[in-house]
Amino acid sequence: MSALSSRARSERKLGWMLCAPAVTVMLLVTAYPVGYALWLSLQRYDLRFPEDREFVGLRNYGAVLGNELWWQDLVNTLVITAVSVVIELVLGFALAFVMHRAIVGRGLVRSAVLVPYGIITVVAAFAWRFAFDPTTGFVNGLANVEQSWFTERWSSYLVIILAEVWKTTPFMSLLLLAGFTLVPDDVVRAARVDGASPAVRLRKVIIPLMKPAILVALLFRTLDAFRIFDTVFVMTRGAQGTENVSILGYKTLIGRLNLGLGSAVSVLIFVCVVIIAVLFVKGFGANLAQQRGEDL
Amino acid sequence: MIRTPVLRLGLVAVLAVGAVACGGGEEGGVPVVRWYARDEAGEVFGAAIEDCNAAAEGRYRIELVPLPANADEQREQLVRRLAAEDADIDLMNMDVPWTAEFANAGWIRPWPDDRVEAATEGRLATSVETATYDDTLYGIPLNANAQLLWYRSDLAEEAPATWDAMLAEADDLEAAGEPHVIWEQGQRYEGLVVWFTSLLASAGGTILDEEGTRVTLEPEPTRRALEVMRAYSRSPHAPPALATAQEDQGRQGWEGGDAAFMVNYGFVWPSANELAPDIAATMAWGPFPSVEPDVPSKVAIGGFNIGIGAHGDHPDLAVEAATCLAGEDNQARNATDAGLLPVTEALYDDPAVAEAEKGGTPLFPYAAAMKEALSTAVLRPRTPYYNDVSLAIISILHPTAEIDPEAAVERLRTAIAAALKGEGLL
Numbered sequence: 001m002s003a004l005s006s007r008a009r010s011e012r013k014l015g016w017m018l019c020a021p022a023v024t025v026m027l028l029v030t031a032y033p034v035g036y037a038l039w040l041s042l043q044r045y046d047l048r049f050p051e052d053r054e055f056v057g058l059r060n061y062g063a064v065l066g067n068e069l070w071w072q073d074l075v076n077t078l079v080i081t082a083v084s085v086v087i088e089l090v091l092g093f094a095l096a097f098v099m100h101r102a103i104v105g106r107g108l109v110r111s112a113v114l115v116p117y118g119i120i121t122v123v124a125a126f127a128w129r130f131a132f133d134p135t136t137g138f139v140n141g142l143a144n145v146e147q148s149w150f151t152e153r154w155s156s157y158l159v160i161i162l163a164e165v166w167k168t169t170p171f172m173s174l175l176l177l178a179g180f181t182l183v184p185d186d187v188v189r190a191a192r193v194d195g196a197s198p199a200v201r202l203r204k205v206i207i208p209l210m211k212p213a214i215l216v217a218l219l220f221r222t223l224d225a226f227r228i229f230d231t232v233f234v235m236t237r238g239a240q241g242t243e244n245v246s247i248l249g250y251k252t253l254i255g256r257l258n259l260g261l262g263s264a265v266s267v268l269i270f271v272c273v274v275i276i277a278v279l280f281v282k283g284f285g286a287n288l289a290q291q292r293g294e295d296l
Numbered sequence: 297m298i299r300t301p302v303l304r305l306g307l308v309a310v311l312a313v314g315a316v317a318c319g320g321g322e323e324g325g326v327p328v329v330r331w332y333a334r335d336e337a338g339e340v341f342g343a344a345i346e347d348c349n350a351a352a353e354g355r356y357r358i359e360l361v362p363l364p365a366n367a368d369e370q371r372e373q374l375v376r377r378l379a380a381e382d383a384d385i386d387l388m389n390m391d392v393p394w395t396a397e398f399a400n401a402g403w404i405r406p407w408p409d410d411r412v413e414a415a416t417e418g419r420l421a422t423s424v425e426t427a428t429y430d431d432t433l434y435g436i437p438l439n440a441n442a443q444l445l446w447y448r449s450d451l452a453e454e455a456p457a458t459w460d461a462m463l464a465e466a467d468d469l470e471a472a473g474e475p476h477v478i479w480e481q482g483q484r485y486e487g488l489v490v491w492f493t494s495l496l497a498s499a500g501g502t503i504l505d506e507e508g509t510r511v512t513l514e515p516e517p518t519r520r521a522l523e524v525m526r527a528y529s530r531s532p533h534a535p536p537a538l539a540t541a542q543e544d545q546g547r548q549g550w551e552g553g554d555a556a557f558m559v560n561y562g563f564v565w566p567s568a569n570e571l572a573p574d575i576a577a578t579m580a581w582g583p584f585p586s587v588e589p590d591v592p593s594k595v596a597i598g599g600f601n602i603g604i605g606a607h608g609d610h611p612d613l614a615v616e617a618a619t620c621l622a623g624e625d626n627q628a629r630n631a632t633d634a635g636l637l638p639v640t641e642a643l644y645d646d647p648a649v650a651e652a653e654k655g656g657t658p659l660f661p662y663a664a665a666m667k668e669a670l671s672t673a674v675l676r677p678r679t680p681y682y683n684d685v686s687l688a689i690i691s692i693l694h695p696t697a698e699i700d701p702e703a704a705v706e707r708l709r710t711a712i713a714a715a716l717k718g719e720g721l722l
Contacts, residue, residue, distance in 0.1 A: 046718055047379040048401045048680055069721045134537055135548055148537035151695070239484035239694060240539070248721060254372055256684055257379060258718060265721075 034270065041263035048257050060264035069248065070265070074272070077244040080157070080232075081225040084164040088221060089214075091165065092172030099173065100180040117170035125234035128163040156240040163231050168224065172217050179213025180206075211284075219280045223273055245269050327356045327610050329617045331602075333389035334363045334370060336634040341621075343629060348620035356613040358387075358621070367391050367486060371683070378403035378605065385605035386614040387621075390435055392426035392599050393676045393686070396508065399429040400680035404603040407433040411615055415622075422673045423639040427601040429678065434603060438622045439636035441598030442669045443494070444581045444662060446550070446558045451475065455582020459495075459524045462557055462585050466533040469556050479546035479558035482529065482538035484694040489676060489686050491559075492693060493596035495521035497674040499587040503689075503712065508679035511712045515705055520587055522693075522701035529697035539695040551575055559584060561598075562662060563635045569657045581662045583669055597673035599637065632659050637666055684715035687722040 044056045064070050095113055102109045116124065131137045132149040140147060149155045183206050191205045207214070229246040232238060238247040249269060253262030335341040345358045352358075361384075363370040374388055378398065390398060398404045407415055407427075415436040416424045423437035445455050445462075451474055456462035462478060469476035481487035496503065501517030504510065528534055535541060535549055547564045549555055551572035558564065568576040586593035602618040604611055620626070628643055630636035632652040643649045644667040652659040677685050688711035692704060714720045 047375070048397060049718070050401070063720055067721045135545070146536070148540065151537050151539040237484065251687065252721065254376070255368075255687070256718075256722070257375060261719075261721070 037263045037266050037270075040259050041267045043260045045260040046256075046258045056260070060260050061268070063261060064264050064268060070245070070268075072241075073243050073245050073248045076242060077226060077228070077246075080161060080164070080228055080242075080244065081222060083157075084161045084168075085218065085221050085225050087161070087165050088169045088172045089218065091169045092176050092217070095169065095173035096176035096180055099177050113173060114170045116167050117174075119167070121167060121230040122234060124167050125163060125231040128159060128166075128231075129235050132159050150236050150240065153241045156236050156242050160231055160235055160242060163235075164225065164228065167231075168221060172221055175217035175220065176210070176213060179210035179217070182213060183209045215280065215284050219277065222276055222280070226273060226276060227269070245272070326354055327613055329356050329358045329386045329610055329614050330361050330384055330608075331358055331387040331389075331617070331621070332361045332363055332374060332385055333387075333600075333602075334365060335360060336630070336636060340626075340630050340634045340636070343633075344621050344626040347626065348617060351620060352617070356610065356617060358617050363389070375403070378607075381607045382605070383607045383609055386608035386610055387618050388603050388605060389438065389600045390603045392423075392597060392601060393678075393682050395427055395434050395601065395603075396429045396678045397680045397682055398603060399432070399434045403606050404434050405606055405611055407435065407604075408612075408615055411619065414619055418642055419639045420641055420670055422597050422670060422675065423599060423601075426597060426599070426675055435601035436618050436622045437639040438600045438602050439627065439630055440639050440670055440673075441561055441637055442595045442666060442673055443490070443559050443561055443584055444665055444669060445584055446560060446564060446579060446581050448475070448556050448575070448578045449580040450578045451556045455580070456557070456585055458589055459528060459585045459587060461589075463528060463531055463533060466531070466556060470532060475554045475556050476533050477535050477549065477555040477557075478528065478531075478533045479535060479541065479549055479555055479560065480528065480538065481542050481546065481559075482534070482694070482696050483540050483542045484690050485542065486686060486690075487542055488690050488693055488696070490596045490598065492521065492525070492689060493674065493676050494584055494594065495524055495587060497594040497596070498584070498591065499524075500591065502674075503685070504677040504679060504716075508677060509716065511709050511716070513705065513709050513712070517587075518705045518708070519701045522699050522704050524587055525693065525696045526699040526701060529695070529699070534697070539697070562637065562660075562666065565662065566635055566657075566659065576657075581665055583665065592672065594672050594674050595669050596676055597670065599639070635659075637670070641667070679716060681716050681718055684718060684722055685712055688712050688715040691722060 041060055042055060042057060043053060044059070045053045099106070099110050099113060119127075129150075132139050134140055134146070134148050139149075147155060149159050187209070188201060188205055191201045196204065227246055228244055229250065232242050232244055232247055233250070236242045238244070238251075245265065246269065249262055249265040252258050252265055256262070331341075331345070333341060341360055345360055349357050363373060370389075371391065371394060374385070374390075375397075377385055379401070388404075390404075395404075399406075412433050415427075415433060419437050420440055423440050424433070427433055427435040427437055447455055451469055452465055456465055466476040466478055481491055493503065496513075496517060499517035499520040501514045501521065502512045505512050529538055535545075535555075537545065541549075543560055543563075546555075546558050546560050547567055550558045550560075550564060551568055553572070553575055565576070565579070568579060584593045584595045602622055604614045604618065608614055622639075624638075624640050624643065627636075627638040627640055628646070628649050631638050631643065631649050632654075638644065638649065644663045650660055650663040676682070679685060689708065692707050692711055693699060711722070715722060
């Protein structure tokens with residue numbers, strides 16, 4: 001580590017210079033708004049009462065964290081996140097396997113799988129909402145049931161999670177497909193020669209080798225799912241106990257124009273996202289570094 | 297500096313869009329007055345604009361900037377622009393409960409003193425009141441709105457006087473194997489506040505005091521109103537999808553023929569005549585059912601006022617334009633062509649409105665009942681924190697079948713008190 005050759009050092013310098021423009025842009029478009037939100041979150045600031053603006057320190061955070069609604073919405077968000085990501089992982093793995101192994105019509109299979117991901121989330125959410133609407137939808141007729149899907153909690157969650165899974169499983173499978181290419185064929189063949197059954201090969205050879213890709217896929221999707229907004233907004237607007245933290249932030253910021261309180265909610269969402277990222281990277285071991293070691 | 301043609305093209309496009317966006321306010325020397333509104337069915341506002349532009353004889357030209365259909369989305373778009381001091385908004389259609397919020401924040405201009413008379417004379421007192429904040433007029437009433445009880449005359453002889461009577465009648469209809477559903481709006485949205493306000497007022501209660509600064513919610517009337525909501529919502533006569541029902545779900549269900557009663561606005565009449573003539577032939581109407589047998593009901597007033605943007609470039613022309621747009625001719629057309637209720641009282645007795653027909657179907661046969669309902673109508677809470685108060689009410693009352701009347705009175709009281717301070721999450 002300590003003694004870098006001069007070539008390595010100059011390469012590192014070049015690397016920094018090459019990414020400098022991107023870093024600058026990132027700082028401008030993300031660091032500034034994040035910093036501004038932090039600053040706003042420390043103030044009493046309601047656009048409807050601009051003259052009442054004052055610095056209140058952490059009081060907004062106290063108001064949010066001391067409110068049962070925040071915790072309720074956080075639990076709702078975590079439920080949607082956990083359930084949909086687990087289903088997506090299983091389905092995505094299966095789809096990635098099919099895409100990986102498809103011999104005929106590979107291009108067709110891959111494009112077909114990717115179609116839902118290409119649809120705008122709001123449009124997809126409306127399509128699902130209309131499909132499940134008791135008067136205009138086809139789902140009740142098809143399943144031969146009389147169900148008002150968005151009037152009960154369990155069924156609202158069911159439709160929201162189904163729509164999420166349908167929409168983002170392709171993304172998961174795409175990332176996992178990249179993982180499959182990390183598994184060298186000869187290793188799998190060697191395991192087969194050694195008498196490992198398909199299940200054992202999957203568990204002991206393929207999954208461990210794919211672990212970095214699985215981690216990345218899970219991390220990306222968990223962060224995305226935690227920030228779910230469109231689907232819930234379109235389907236229930238947060239009714240039937242489906243309100244999540246993003247809807248809460250939206251209501252406070254856009255509906256009530258309470259920039260102080262709303263920014264505190266946004267910053268707390270940001271903190272949750274950071275915690276999730278750290279948990280993933282720490283909790284699942286140093287796989288990212290390991291992967292780099294293998295690649296180099 | 298910019299090397300690729302694509303980037304250069306992009307920059308040109310951005311600059312061009314910017315130039316167009318900045319070029320408003322005047323076209324060919326004629327000042328343009330922009331009116332942010334949702335054009336109602338029949339595009340009646342377009343016709344009103346044409347007439348007013350002709351009458352202006354080149355002094356100004358009104359242009360409609362369309363807003364979304366949903367009132368919440370309209371408000372979101374307007375307040376975002378107004379808070380950013382957007383000079384593009386000369387005129388805007390304001391839903392009646394927004395006046396206090398907009399006026400208090402300084403987003404709209406007080407109506408000029410010398411034009412107040414023209415904006416209020418002959419108009420429904422309650423409508424004028426919705427446009428007033430702090431004893432100052434902040435807009436010109438354009439249309440009113442109120443709910444009636446619609447019922448099937450082949451199933452009920454007359455409109456039931458109370459909710460309890462209506463539920464009892466529905467019980468009998470169900471037992472006789474007749475259509476017995478009662479439609480209300482139970483979705484988690486503004487319609488729930490309208491329903492609650494009407495019930496509470498009919499039971500003799502209020503949400504806020506006169507000044508709009510303190511929670512009143514008298515325990516007995518509030519409990520009674522909540523009991524009615526709960527009893528109906530849990531009865532077999534509430535549609536299964538009550539928790540997501542808005543006005544239009546009610547209309548669809550009604551036209552489907554399984555309902556005997558429906559609380560809804562006037563738009564259901566032309567719709568039923570067009571889409572379900574058999575049902576329309578049996579349709580009758582009466583006042584919103586009351587809570588107590590001997591106390592007449594009161595409904596929450598709806599409708600729109602036209603306000604003047606605080607940062608618009610032509611406030612004087614805007615007042616003139618708004619006065620024309622909300623004039624009697626335009627109100628009459630809005631009523632007959634789009635079902636928007638007039639605010640000028642005399643129009644309810646004007647044969648051109650009250651007896652208008654289209655293809656042999658009367659357009660406005662319920663004019664007298666509406667006028668009656670509007671004459672005793674009540675306002676939703678008048679406070680700059682209206683949006684917060686509304687959120688607090690909605691979140692506690694939804695779903696209406698789960699209301700615990702005793703506990704909900706206290707919860708409402710606490711939540712609305714917090715909302716009036718602009719504190720806490722809602």
